[in-house]
Amino acid sequence: MFMIMDKPIMNIVQDKYEQRSQRPATLARKTELAARLIDLADAAIDAAGVQELRARALAEAAGCSVGAIYSVFPDLDELILTVNGRTLDRIDAALAAAVLGCTTPMQQMERLASAYLNYAVDHRGHWSALFQHRMIGERPLPGWYATRLDLAFRHIEGPLQVLRPDLDEASRVQLARTVFSAVHGVVELGLSGKALSGTPETIGDQVQILVSAIAHGLAWKNRELK
Amino acid sequence: MFMIMDKPIMNIVQDKYEQRSQRPATLARKTELAARLIDLADAAIDAAGVQELRARALAEAAGCSVGAIYSVFPDLDELILTVNGRTLDRIDAALAAAVLGCTTPMQQMERLASAYLNYAVDHRGHWSALFQHRMIGERPLPGWYATRLDLAFRHIEGPLQVLRPDLDEASRVQLARTVFSAVHGVVELGLSGKALSGTPETIGDQVQILVSAIAHGLAWKNRELK
Numbered sequence: 104m105f106m107i108m109d110k111p112i113m114n115i116v117q118d119k120y121e122q123r124s125q126r127p128a129t130l131a132r133k134t135e136l137a138a139r140l141i142d143l144a145d146a147a148i149d150a151a152g153v154q155e156l157r158a159r160a161l162a163e164a165a166g167c168s169v170g171a172i173y174s175v176f177p178d179l180d181e182l183i184l185t186v187n188g189r190t191l192d193r194i195d196a197a198l199a200a201a202v203l204g205c206t207t208p209m210q211q212m213e214r215l216a217s218a219y220l221n222y223a224v225d226h227r228g229h230w231s232a233l234f235q236h237r238m239i240g241e242r243p244l245p246g247w248y249a250t251r252l253d254l255a256f257r258h259i260e261g262p263l264q265v266l267r268p269d270l271d272e273a274s275r276v277q278l279a280r281t282v283f284s285a286v287h288g289v290v291e292l293g294l295s296g297k298a299l300s301g302t303p304e305t306i307g308d309q310v311q312i313l314v315s316a317i318a319h320g321l322a323w324k325n326r327e328l329k
Numbered sequence: 330m331f332m333i334m335d336k337p338i339m340n341i342v343q344d345k346y347e348q349r350s351q352r353p354a355t356l357a358r359k360t361e362l363a364a365r366l367i368d369l370a371d372a373a374i375d376a377a378g379v380q381e382l383r384a385r386a387l388a389e390a391a392g393c394s395v396g397a398i399y400s401v402f403p404d405l406d407e408l409i410l411t412v413n414g415r416t417l418d419r420i421d422a423a424l425a426a427a428v429l430g431c432t433t434p435m436q437q438m439e440r441l442a443s444a445y446l447n448y449a450v451d452h453r454g455h456w457s458a459l460f461q462h463r464m465i466g467e468r469p470l471p472g473w474y475a476t477r478l479d480l481a482f483r484h485i486e487g488p489l490q491v492l493r494p495d496l497d498e499a500s501r502v503q504l505a506r507t508v509f510s511a512v513h514g515v516v517e518l519g520l521s522g523k524a525l526s527g528t529p530e531t532i533g534d535q536v537q538i539l540v541s542a543i544a545h546g547l548a549w550k551n552r553e554l555k
Contacts, residue, residue, distance in 0.1 A: 233523075234521075252524075256524075277535060278535075278538065280518075280535075281515055281525065281535040281538060282539070283524055284514040284515040284517075284518040284519065284524050284535075285511035285514050285515055285539055287514045287518060287524070288510040288511050288512070288515065289507055289510040289511055292506075292513060293510065297459075297460060298478075298482075298506045298509055298510050298513070299506050299510060309506075309507040309510075312507060313507050313508070313543070315546065315550075316543045316546030316547050316550065317539070317546055318546065319546035320543055320544065320546030320547075320549070321542050321546075323545045323546070323549055324542065324545065
């Protein structure tokens with residue numbers, strides 16, 4: 104599933120070489136190498152975090168030269184971003200599963216926040232790579248990545264539509280990202296011990312208190328508007 | 330004011346040398362050097378961020394050898410933490426000024442959040458050093474630093490005491506850190522463009538929507554408990 108959702112690997116290879124002509128056999132070999140490097144980088148980030156990712160170690164694991172990596176990816180940034188795209192898909196799937204069969208907006212928001220915290224706790228390397236990664240030279244995020252972010256955020260828009268039906272779509276989309284950022288702040292400063300110190304259980308309790316307050320505050324605002 | 334609040338420089342120098350005896354003239358010279366290095370590191374972090382801080386450049390600016398830095402600080406981590414302590418004092422002062430003469434808890438929370446965002450926007454280097462800095466070998470934060478964090482958080486406890494008078498002190502302290510983390514999440518992901526993209530004004534609007542929802546949600550909870 105994740106492979107299907109990846110930025111098509113053929114495109115990565117073609118993007119890099121769009122100006123040159125390549126023999127089909129070369130293209131097939133490079134496509135296979137790109138897929139292998141993505142899997143290896145994915146596993147390495149999961150195990151040790153993105154800051155430990157090294158081209159030399161990747162090349163060794165893939166059985167290719169360091170130069171060969173740069174024959175299929177313009178730089179490690181592009182490779183990391185592809186792995187981060189998979190992480191967004193996994194979070195998307197976890198959020199979708201969390202609200203299955205859940206109909207009240209309060210409970211949906213609580214479950215979404217809880218699923219997000221659980222993902223961060225269980226997959227620290229993948230999760231933190233989403234935020235530690237910076238594009239070289241502050242390039243804007245590519246469109247395929249932005250689309251995945253939108254997909255992950257749409258889960259939060261569901262309960263917000265019930266709590267604040269008065270909001271237009273643009274405001275609701277913005278509010279979903281704001282609520283996400285707030286929950287993320289508690290998860291991040293909790294897990295890093297920078298503001299909240301404690302176990303995932305303590306952080307989980309605080310996330311629930313926060314989300315409950317936000318949801319009730321939004322519902323109050325809606326009642327006041329009527 | 331900040332110099333008075335610093336971990337006394339004499340102590341830093343004495344901590345490092347507590348096992349050895351030093352001549353008073355040597356101690357005075359080292360104390361003066363430590364103060365100079367703190368000022369220089371403070372200015373460098375403000376200008377270019379903590380990740381650009383280099384011992385060699387600091388030594389050059391201070392007119393001393395690189396080795397001399399390590400004769401007054403065990404490592405750059407300790408120096409950065411001292412600068413971060415000053416940053417906490419500045420944020421503490423900005424938060425105190427923001428709620429001067431403001432009596433309603435809703436408005437106090439809105440002004441605190443706004444002052445925090447403004448500090449982050451105006452002093453990006455100092456602000457981000459608080460969160461980018463990691464203690465070498467995950468040493469626990471020293472007591473003098475933890476005390477400053479407590480002092481900065483106490484501003485949020487004021488309005489929370491009015492909104493949720495039912496909470497005991499430990500829960501209120503925890504809630505203050507949770508509300509801070511939520512606001513911080515919106516500020517951080519907003520300024521880094523990772524979830525919210527936009528100007529400080531847009532981020533400011535979202536922070537206000539969040540804080541208003543949290544404050545009203547907490548007030549609702551309090552009414553429900555009665």
